Amino acid sequence: MKRPFWLLVLLFVPFVSAQxxxxxxxxxxxxxNFTIASLDVKIQILQDAASGKNAADMGPLxxxxxxxxxxxxxxxxxxxxxxQLAAISAEQIGTVKYAAGKESLLRLFQVDSDTQTxxxxxxxxxxxxxGDAVIIATLNHYVDTQxxxxxxxxxxxxxxxSACLQALGxxxxxxxxxxxxxxxxxxxxxxxxxxxxxxxxxxKGDLQALLTDVIKSRxxxxxxxxxxxxxxxxxxxxDQKAQVAQIALDISLHxxxxxxxQRNGYRDMRFVAAGALGDRKWxxxxxxxIENLDSTIGENDxxxxxxxxxxxxxNELGTTGTHDAAMRLTQFLVLINSYTEKGKAYDExxxxxxxxxxxxxxxxxxxxxxxxxxxxxxxxxxxxAAREALDKLKW
Numbered sequence: 001m002k003r004p005f006w007l008l009v010l011l012f013v014p015f016v017s018a019q020x021x022x023x024x025x026x027x028x029x030x031x032x033n034f035t036i037a038s039l040d041v042k043i044q045i046l047q048d049a050a051s052g053k054n055a056a057d058m059g060p061l062x063x064x065x066x067x068x069x070x071x072x073x074x075x076x077x078x079x080x081x082x083x084q085l086a087a088i089s090a091e092q093i094g095t096v097k098y099a100a101g102k103e104s105l106l107r108l109f110q111v112d113s114d115t116q117t118x119x120x121x122x123x124x125x126x127x128x129x130x131g132d133a134v135i136i137a138t139l140n141h142y143v144d145t146q147x148x149x150x151x152x153x154x155x156x157x158x159x160x161x162s163a164c165l166q167a168l169g170x171x172x173x174x175x176x177x178x179x180x181x182x183x184x185x186x187x188x189x190x191x192x193x194x195x196x197x198x199x200x201x202x203x204k205g206d207l208q209a210l211l212t213d214v215i216k217s218r219x220x221x222x223x224x225x226x227x228x229x230x231x232x233x234x235x236x237x238x239d240q241k242a243q244v245a246q247i248a249l250d251i252s253l254h255x256x257x258x259x260x261x262q263r264n265g266y267r268d269m270r271f272v273a274a275g276a277l278g279d280r281k282w283x284x285x286x287x288x289x290i291e292n293l294d295s296t297i298g299e300n301d302x303x304x305x306x307x308x309x310x311x312x313x314x315n316e317l318g319t320t321g322t323h324d325a326a327m328r329l330t331q332f333l334v335l336i337n338s339y340t341e342k343g344k345a346y347d348e349x350x351x352x353x354x355x356x357x358x359x360x361x362x363x364x365x366x367x368x369x370x371x372x373x374x375x376x377x378x379x380x381x382x383x384x385a386a387r388e389a390l391d392k393l394k395w
Contacts (some may be wrong), residue, residue, distance in 0.1 A: 023057040030061045034068075039081045042068075047086045050095075059098025065089040066104035073111045083114040090117065102128045106135055119163045127168025136173045139164055140235030143179040147186055158188070162195050169199025177203050177210040178218055185225050205235070208240045215248050220262060223251065224269045233275050242282040249273035249288045253295065267299075271309060278316030286320040290328045293317050297332075311353050318357025326363030329354050333369050340376045351382050359389030367393055 021138045046065055048097050049058045069076065069086040076082040086108055093101040102125065105188035109121045122139070141165055146156045146232040163351035165183060197231035203210065214226035230236060230244040239353065257263040274292045277285045296313040299305045314332075317325045333354050355373065358366040366389070373386040 018077065023054045026052070026054050027057055027061060030058065030198060031064055034061060039079070039085070043081060043084055043088070046085065046092070047167065048126065050092050051209045052060075052086065055092070056096045059096055059101055061094060061193050062089040062092045062096075063101035064103050066093070066101065066108055070104065070107045070111055076112060076114070083112070083117045086112060086114075086117045087120050090120040090124045094120070094127040096340070097300045099128045102132060102135060102317045105129075106138060115157055115159050122160060122163040122167050124208060126163075126170035129167075130171050130358070132174075136168075136171055136231070139168055139171075140176050140179050143168065143176075147179065147182045150188065151186055156188075158192060162192055163194045165192070169202035172202050172204045174203055174205035174210060178222075180215055181214055181217070181226065182196060182222060185222065207235050208244060209239055212244055212247055215244065215251060218263045220269075223248065224265065224272070225275075227269060227272060231272075238280055242277055242280040242285070245273040245276035245280075246282065246285045246288065249277065249285065249292065253288060267305070270295075271312070274316050275312060278312070278319045281319040281321065283320045283322055286317070286322040287323050289313070289317045289320060290324065293332075295326065308345055311349060312356055314353040318353075321361060321364055323365065326361040326365050328359060329358050329361070330366045330369050333358065333366070333373065337372060337376055340378065348379055348382060351378065352385050355382065355385045355389050359385070359392045362392045362394045364393050 030049050066089045069082050105124050146161050150156045178201040211226045211230045215223045227248045252266045295312040296310050300310045339346050370386050370390050374383050
């Protein structure tokens with residue numbers, strides 16, 4: 001005859017309670033013995049606790065051991081047994097996910113210098129520190145300072161650094177994104193780069209917003225890399241990529257550069273962003289693409305950039321389908337027509353690009369000047385392009 005379910009529950013509850021009481025008694029015994037034991041015996045106690053059947057209930061013992069170690073921090077460098085105690089305790093806190101021990105772990109991370117101990121402490125923090133702003137900020141700061149040290153030619157403990165990258169990936173907080181992004185792009189070893197990349201893509205949050213924040217707030221080199229990443233990833237839609245590129249173009253156009261290298265860097269980012277916007281025919285960026293054209297005209301006149309960049313700027317603006325774009329390109333055509341009337345030669349490719357873009361825009365504002373182009377001393381190809389553009393105008 002089967003026993004009723006409620007009867008099984010009543011029989012099971014005392015069993016669970018007895019188990020909990022037994023585990024609590026064992027924990028109390030371990031903790032009492034740890035308090036009075038010598039260093040060598042303390043290590044044995046931790047090892048026994050970690051290998052016993054109640055290991056998952058021993059969190060308070062591991063925390064007690066960490067507090068003992070950090071309270072005697074001045075002795076850690078001279079007696080390796082302290083680091084052995086700390087390493088066992090940190091590892092076990094992470095293994096059993098004893099979140100109450102996270103403050104002791106963090107303190108250990110801040111006072112110890114032993115590579116193995118720090119590695120285990122950081123790994124454990126990644127297992128118990130989710131949502132803890134202080135832990136996340138501390139690990140972010142560590143990665144940031146190590147990145148600065150490495151980029152300046154200094155030495156970094158790559159074992160601890162790698163563990164910290166993994167921990168931040170496990171914690172998945174959006175605030176870690178820029179520091180992981182830097183680590184991924186600083187030419188550490190291939191292994192570190194891969195670890196940083198894995199951690200980066202473990203971050204929770206809006207990838208578009210995270211990359212945009214890098215473009216807005218980080219150094220120029222990282223801005224460019226963030227733009228490239230945004231355009232290359234399959235995790236963003238075409239419209240999202242255009243939105244990121246628009247912000248990058250805005251920053252490129254309106255950031256004052258301190259030296260030639262920075263000016264060149266912002267110019268290169270500007271060209272990449274403008275190209276991405278042109279490829280996507282992104283109308284909201286028309287005002288910025290007009291500014292880009294103006295800047296490129298001046299740079300081409302001064303010999304700073306070649307004509308190919310000017311052609312790109314014309315074509316990119318011509319994809320936006322806006323009246324403002326048609327107005328600006330018509331003004332450019334008027335200027336070149338005036339040069340041609342005065343016998344001043346202008347690059348045929350540039351005139352053709354303007355005419356073709358005006359044809360794509362199909363805005364009647366260009367009618368008079370496209371018509372006039374046909375009467376000037378241009379090569380046959382330019383005149384034919386003007387005729388085709390006129391045929392496309394909408395009335």
